[in-house]
Amino acid sequence: MDKTGDVLSHICAVMSSLSPSEKAIASYVLDHPSNVATMTVRDLAAETGTSPASVSRFARTLDYRTYSDMRLALGISISRASGEEKATGGKVALDDVEGSIKYVLSHKVKELAETTSLIDSDDFAAVVNLLHNANLVLVTGVGNSISMGANAAFKFSQVGVRAFCPSTTEAMASAATNLTENDVLLVISTSGYSKRLVNIFDSAEDSNTPVVMITDSPDTPLAKRATHIIRAVSRDRAIVGSEIYFSHNSINFIIELLFLFLVSCWDDPIELNRIISKNLMGDRQYS
DSSP, X not given: OXXXXXXXXXXXXHGGGSOHHHHHHXXXXXXXXXXXXXXXXXXXXXXXXXXXXXXXXXXXXXXXXXXXXXXXXXXXXXXXXXXXXXXXXXXXXGGGHHHHHHHHHHHHHHHHHHHHHTOOHHHHHHHHHHHHHOSOEXXXXXXXXXXXXXXXXXXXXXXXXXXXXXXXXXXXXXXXXXXOTTSEEEEEOSSOOOGGGHHHHHHHHHXXXXXXXXXXXXXXXXXXXXXXXXXXXXXXXXXXXXXXXXXXXXXXXXXXXXXXXHHHTOSOXXXXXXXXXXXXXXXXXXX
């Protein structure tokens, strides 16, 4: 983690994995970042009904050596964002539609910028090669992630990758039992904590199938079982103030990146474009 990076984004990413006391501290930091930047360990513990030891442990969970290091990084984050917050109002409300739109846009831009900065070139290239050479790519997810999985499967199919995304998690679990070592399991999960994905991971491991996971929570037990992780930063918690995962922004960006790199794997991109155009727009001859 970049120790001078966006502390609030990192808190959003790990929120679901925190203990109850750490969640109380995290929520307070997200709601009162400017206050926390000047508070001592004991001050923050008193405000959150926790202990100084819990606050120090929370800082270490975020990969900071001490609470002071975390507080310094938080101050830098606040300084970087202060101009945007003043310009946009710092919330979404109908009484300021223009300001609210700018506020959301600033978060969306940050999501993409942070997602891009976290991509490891060698690891990303390995993922593209896996997808390109796979006999089959099974795309899976739960709830809100299923629609993104369907989008990924459609895009990959456009470039000759045999990919499909079943419409239910149950169907995904059934399909996963037929995976082989020549296939790829692509898992999309912002939170990285769905119990319904456990059986799918189990099936992939049983068949020695490589697992690629797109998530904002790389430290969850499920994510640690993946062969490759692509981090998709989400600032949902910062925008709405609760643990509601709604954004497709970063995940769709990663899917489009994978699509474009898969296009580059073709020896004849002009022929590829002709095939795509024929398949997707051939019905125009009947209009």
